[in-house]
Amino acid sequence: MGVIIAKSVNEACAVLAENPAATVLAGGTDLMVQVNRGTHSLETVLDLSRIPELKKWTMEDNQIILGAGISYTDLTHPQLSAFFPALAQAARTVGSPQIRNAGTLGGNLATASPAGDTIPVLVAMDASMQLKSSTETREVSITEFITGVKANALKPGEIIESIKVPIFKGPQEFLKVGTRNAMVISVVSLALVTDYLERKLRIGVGSVSPVPFRATEAEEFISDKFDWETNRNLSEKVINKFSELVANSTEPIDDHRGTANYRKHAVKVLAKRALERVSAGDIK
């Protein structure tokens, strides 16, 4: 069958309904690595990269709806990054300019790697996703979507259409540890998002468990201790307790990128650093 270049979401869903075994292609930065290695041979390919709807974003009820085909480069444009600085920071750390031009948000989520850099941010922000097939449109939360290491909740015939991200008032941070600055897969990543209106700090952590997750115990502790008037004056003791709680919530493993012990240590450092930076930011 070869490569089918869809021009609309409806066309893509119709093609998938007819060819449920077709391989979905977006930016190719995960898929083509497998293809080049010979671990994934292609027969029928459905290319989503030229669907204008998937490249768009809109604002609706204090939420931004991002098309699944939005690239990392798009996410770092000031117009978009202003809504969610932590997501833009995460996008900026991905790969290289070449990878950021091609790689998409939808592809990062579908790949569902424990080290996917947008995931801890989206988890922290309680983002949700619209999945679409020729017969159904459904909405799932990020945590429902990512079901395990490189496993997602897509049903045959479904594509990710968009990602809905709430806008929060207050400073945000995304931090990642790797072996160098550019072109590096996270050994540990952490997102801290201030929700000034709800008086809550939201924390998403990546690469230290099978799926990125929210450190809820640490969130409750610090949201209570945080000075919501001036957001200064956090004691050393509170900061340390907070980073301990974040580290205790992780279940890291030893692998070629780092040991479990190192990851526990690094996540503590990141939690502390993110909290200090958020505390130095403008809260209101």
Add this chain to the structure above:
Amino acid sequence: MISETYSLLVNGKSYQVVDGHPSESLLWVLRERLELSGSKNACEEGECGSCTVLVDGEIVCSCLVLAASAVGREITTIEGLGSEDEISDVQKAFVDAGAVQCGFCTPGLLVAIDQLLNTDPDPDDLTVREAISGNLCRCTGYGRILEAVRIASKNRKVQNQEEQGK
């Protein structure tokens, strides 16, 4: 809808790809089928940037582009810089700065730097470092590459001023 025979628009010229296999990358097709071997293959996993080309004006790794999905896109490779008789200004700056050692990384770097200077004619070193962070060089230590970018940027400025003065 397209099948295994398709055409690609490379450096302004249309090329037929006959009996292509759906798994072939753009890099492979450029080198093995279209005899455009300027783009280099070092990793085939997006890490080294030696296969960098422009697709619709943006730098990407051609090893990660599915060739048959690039139908109708404007592809520019290293062969598209400069002309038959004359190398481009960035290529010349690389020669002048001595920024080429084994030369394997050079085509990808030239494509990335030409694109950078087209969008940002006067980049500072940090911007240049960021722009070429996806292009690995095992030989030069990057110092002379940065110098080449400074030379090319300066030459373009002088040329623009001369043209405006006319």
